[in-house]
Amino acid sequence: MKGWYALxxxxxxxxxxxxxxxxxxxxxxxxxxxIWYHLSFGQTQPADLIADRIVWQLRLPRAILAxxxxxxxxxxxxxxxxxxxxxxxxxxxxxxxxxxxxxASLFFLGFLPPLISKGLSMPLAAFAGGLLAITIxxxxxxxxxxxxxxxxxxxxxxxxxxxxxxxxxxxxxxxEPDKLRAVxxxxxxxxxxxxWAVLPWPTIATLIGFGILFMLARSLDAMLLxxxxxxNLGVRVELIKRLLIVLAALVTGSIVAASGAIGFVGLIVPxxxxxxxxxxxxxxLPACFMAGALFLLWADLAARLLLPGEQLPVGIxxxxxxxPFFLFLLGRSNYGFGG
Amino acid sequence: MCRALIxxxxxxxxxxxxxxxxxxxxxxxxxxxQLEGVPDRLxxxxxxxTELIYAAGGQSKLVGVTTADDYPPDVHHLTRISAxxxxxxxxxxxxxxxxxASEQVNGPNDAATLAAVHVPTYFxxxxxxxxxxxxxxxLGTLLDTxxxxxxNADSLQRAHDRLRLRTQExxxxxxxxxxxxxxxxxxFGHGSYMHELINIAGGRSITADLTTxxxxxxxxxxxxxxxxxxxxxxxxxxKPEHLLLHHPTWxxxxxxxxxxxxxxxxxYFLRPGPRLVEGAWQLARVxxxxxxx
Numbered sequence: 001m002k003g004w005y006a007l008x009x010x011x012x013x014x015x016x017x018x019x020x021x022x023x024x025x026x027x028x029x030x031x032x033x034x035i036w037y038h039l040s041f042g043q044t045q046p047a048d049l050i051a052d053r054i055v056w057q058l059r060l061p062r063a064i065l066a067x068x069x070x071x072x073x074x075x076x077x078x079x080x081x082x083x084x085x086x087x088x089x090x091x092x093x094x095x096x097x098x099x100x101x102x103x104a105s106l107f108f109l110g111f112l113p114p115l116i117s118k119g120l121s122m123p124l125a126a127f128a129g130g131l132l133a134i135t136i137x138x139x140x141x142x143x144x145x146x147x148x149x150x151x152x153x154x155x156x157x158x159x160x161x162x163x164x165x166x167x168x169x170x171x172x173x174x175x176e177p178d179k180l181r182a183v184x185x186x187x188x189x190x191x192x193x194x195x196w197a198v199l200p201w202p203t204i205a206t207l208i209g210f211g212i213l214f215m216l217a218r219s220l221d222a223m224l225l226x227x228x229x230x231x232n233l234g235v236r237v238e239l240i241k242r243l244l245i246v247l248a249a250l251v252t253g254s255i256v257a258a259s260g261a262i263g264f265v266g267l268i269v270p271x272x273x274x275x276x277x278x279x280x281x282x283x284x285l286p287a288c289f290m291a292g293a294l295f296l297l298w299a300d301l302a303a304r305l306l307l308p309g310e311q312l313p314v315g316i317x318x319x320x321x322x323x324p325f326f327l328f329l330l331g332r333s334n335y336g337f338g339g
Numbered sequence: 340m341c342r343a344l345i346x347x348x349x350x351x352x353x354x355x356x357x358x359x360x361x362x363x364x365x366x367x368x369x370x371x372x373q374l375e376g377v378p379d380r381l382x383x384x385x386x387x388x389t390e391l392i393y394a395a396g397g398q399s400k401l402v403g404v405t406t407a408d409d410y411p412p413d414v415h416h417l418t419r420i421s422a423x424x425x426x427x428x429x430x431x432x433x434x435x436x437x438x439x440a441s442e443q444v445n446g447p448n449d450a451a452t453l454a455a456v457h458v459p460t461y462f463x464x465x466x467x468x469x470x471x472x473x474x475x476x477x478l479g480t481l482l483d484t485x486x487x488x489x490x491n492a493d494s495l496q497r498a499h500d501r502l503r504l505r506t507q508e509x510x511x512x513x514x515x516x517x518x519x520x521x522x523x524x525x526x527f528g529h530g531s532y533m534h535e536l537i538n539i540a541g542g543r544s545i546t547a548d549l550t551t552x553x554x555x556x557x558x559x560x561x562x563x564x565x566x567x568x569x570x571x572x573x574x575x576x577x578k579p580e581h582l583l584l585h586h587p588t589w590x591x592x593x594x595x596x597x598x599x600x601x602x603x604x605x606x607y608f609l610r611p612g613p614r615l616v617e618g619a620w621q622l623a624r625v626x627x628x629x630x631x632x
Contacts, residue, residue: 025563053588054559182523192557195587309549309560311524 001283004276008290012067015297019063022301024308026051062194065202066300066314067293069191069259070269072206074292075285076248077266079213082220082281083244084141086149087271088329091252092263094152095133095159100249100256101186102163103129108183109174123201127253133159134245189262189315191300198258205254209247210289216240217281224279262315264322265292271329364481367442367464367474370450374459377483378437382430384422384449385441387612388463389414391471392439394495394613395478396487403433410606410614425449430458437461439478443611465611467532468539468619472496475613495616499539502620505630506541513567513626515542516594519609521573522585524556532611540622541630542568558586569594570625572605601625 021031030051037047038056046052073091080089091097106112107125114121137159141152164187171183185193213220219240222230227237255262269292270284277283296314299321303314362374382403383389389404393411401414405422408414420429422445430438430453438453442464450460461481463474472492479488515537519525527533528549537544545564546554569592571577579600582589589595603625607618623630 023559025559049591050562050565053591054562057588058557058559058562179522185523304557307551307554309554309557310528310551311555311557 001277004287005290008287008294012290012294012297015294015301016060016063016067019066019297019301020055020059023054023059023304026054031055057195061196061199062191062300063297064199065191065194065258066296068199068202068206069255069262070265070292070294070296070299071289072202072209072251072255072292073262073265074269074273074288074295075206075210075213076251077292078270078281078284078288079220079244080248080266081270082223083241083248084147084149084152085224085226086147086152087274088149088153088267088326090264090267091130091248092261092265093160093267093326094156095137095163096130096248096252097189097256097261097263098160098163098167099133100126100130100253101261102166103127103132103253104257105167105183105186106170108186109170109179111170120201123205123254123257126257127249129163130253130256131246131249133163134249138245185313186256186260188313189260189318190303190311190313191259191296192311193258202254202258205251209251210285212243212247214282214285216243217285220281221279260313260315262296262318264318264326265296267329268322268325269295271325364461366460366462368447368462370447370462372437372459372461374437374481378435378481380433380435380437381482382420382433382435382438383408384425384438385444385610386410386606387444387465387610388439388441390610390612390614391463391465391474391478392482394475394488394491395482396484396491397478397482400482402435403430425452427452427456431456437481439463441465441611465532466530467535468499468615470532471611471613471615472499491613495613499616499619502616502623503539506539506623506627509541509627512541512543514545514564515622515626516545516561516564516566516569517608518556518569518571518573519605521571521577521582524558524561524586526554526556528552528554532615533608536608536615536619536622537626540619540626542622542626558588561586562588562592565592566594568599568601568626570601570603570622572608573602574605575602577602 020035021028030048033047034052034055037044077090080091080094081087083089103125104122107122112125137152137155140155141147167183167187171180174180219230219235222233222235223237223240231237270288273284273287273291277287296318299317300314303312303317306312360376364372364374366372379400380402381392381397381400383392383401384405386405386408389401389408390410392398392401398413401417403418403420404414406419407422408419418433420426425445435458438458438460440449440460440462442462447462450462453460463478465471465474472495475488475492475495479485517527517533517537526546528546528551530552534544534547545566546556579598582600583595594600603621607614607621
């Protein structure tokens with residue numbers, strides 16, 4: 001197992017290096033120069049200023065945001081799958097991402113008042129939207145004590161469509177066309193807004209989410225056996241369920257406020273990871289975080305290199321990979337948590 | 340014999356002067372448009388088309404324009420209809436005998452719906468400045484206002500030629516970025532008329548080689564291209580700080596450092612119509628402030 005973590009860690013470092021180095025606007029020599037200048041805390045010869053802005057202010061924060069967003073969505077996916085005991089659950093499919101993007105765009109267009117600082121109000125609005133969406137979905141799907149998968153997925157699709165309509169409606173009725181274009185970003189999901197200033201909130205929320213989920217790893221394992229068994233094992237099922245919902249909304253909300261609604265990371269990654277690690281959450285969670293980060297780094301690299309100089313939302317790439325995968329899982333007669 | 344001649348002439352006359360003259364014209368999409376007589380109730384489906392109709396001298400025949408129209412100021416007296424999406428019912432209540440549309444704005448499917456209720460649609464396509472002059476003259480023929488149309492097209496062409504003469508000798512052509520909006524970086528890509536405007540204004544467009552027609556640029560692309568000048572259709576209340584707020588890494592760009600970021604009025608650049616010529620002059624004055632008028 002240790003070998004796998006080491007491999008993932010190595011791949012992650014290599015991919016960050018690639019994400020900062022690839023692209024035909026800056027030569028590899030200049031990239032190395034910029035990195036060396038910053039790693040030596042400005043003790044060496046400063047690099048070309050344009051190269052510095054591109055590598056240090058645009059590509060590096062974007063790579064780190066990809067790690068935070070990919071890792072965060074993957075662990076939220078894992079926790080949602082434990083919550084509903086179904087490996088098809090995922091923040092995007094359950095409508096959390098759409099709810100969060102509705103909240104974020106309502107705030108962006110000025111329909112919601114800024115409560116605290118502007119930097120924090122946006123994630124807060126996204127959190128509220130995500131929480132509202134998952135609460136509705138969960139309440140509809142789990143009405144008669146037993147959670148129905150069909151109802152869960154249908155409710156997720158319905159709420160996602162509703163939230164996307166809210167976003168579209170407010171943006172189309174907005175008098176400012178420039179803002180309309182910006183709102184498209186929350187619907188499609190993109191990492192192009194990454195700056196160092198954007199990073200703190202999603203990073204903090206994802207770290208908190210990871211910490212709490214890791215502490216709850218044993219309870220999550222027990223939840224997979226069924227609520228009754230978990231209860232018999234001494235797990236406070238109702239409390240854990242609520243905590244998981246709030247955590248999912250918190251992490252997804254902070255992520256969506258920074259990157260828009262990027263789908264299917266939380267679906268593909270836990271699946272692939274479980275094939276290697278088995279279902280024990282103490283192993284699944286860290287591996288999921290790293291694999292999710294890796295997946296989004298590569299997806300974003302593909303999005304960047306497919307249309308050089310132009311923006312291609314990474315959400316398109318993840319959906320192109322994720323939807324066939326989802327349909328494949330749905331088509332298999334006995335999908336489950338096995339390998 | 341005499342009576343026979345009279346009858347003959349009456350018959351001949353009847354043949355020559357049919358009650359309506361059916362003409363078939365081919366529009367810029369290559370569609371055959373059948374018109375009964377000279378149209379005199381026009382609906383325009385795009386602001387650029389409205390401006391072309393005015394330039395062709397057909398304004399007295401206009402009965403409806405789009406909700407986005409604002410030029411010339413006269414259009415405020417006309418009935419407004421929604422063009423995106425097209426409000427077909429509102430068009431029908433105006434009882435037009437011809438709807439004029441723009442290839443750059445409207446879809447050919449809109450014409451199919453109008454054809455089903457026997458309203459002909461004529462598409463105008465303006466992809467470069469020559470198209471502007473040509474479209475004005477064609478509309479003059481279509482609307483039977485050729486004298487005015489040719490006069491206006493000629494004077495626009497003279498203004499265009501004068502600018503080309505002024506700038507063709509310029510040695511240093513500043514690299515220029517034209518942005519449609521300042522938050523999301525919409526710009527003009529492959530095959531756009533914007534590169535021609537920048538070219539005759541004495542500059543060099545940095546987005547001419549992009550493969551898509553309506554690209555959204557990345558901050559990195561702009562940094563790597565290092566434009567000497569950034570011009571945007573940002574409107575009058577634009578502040579250069581606003582650009583840096585959304586694109587903080589651009590502080591090292593030559594255009595930003597030397598304060599060569601300019602906001603121009605959008606309708607001179609985003610409407611493929613007669614005012615593109617004035618737009619080119621505005622660009623030229625920004626790129627080369629000491630240019631002779």
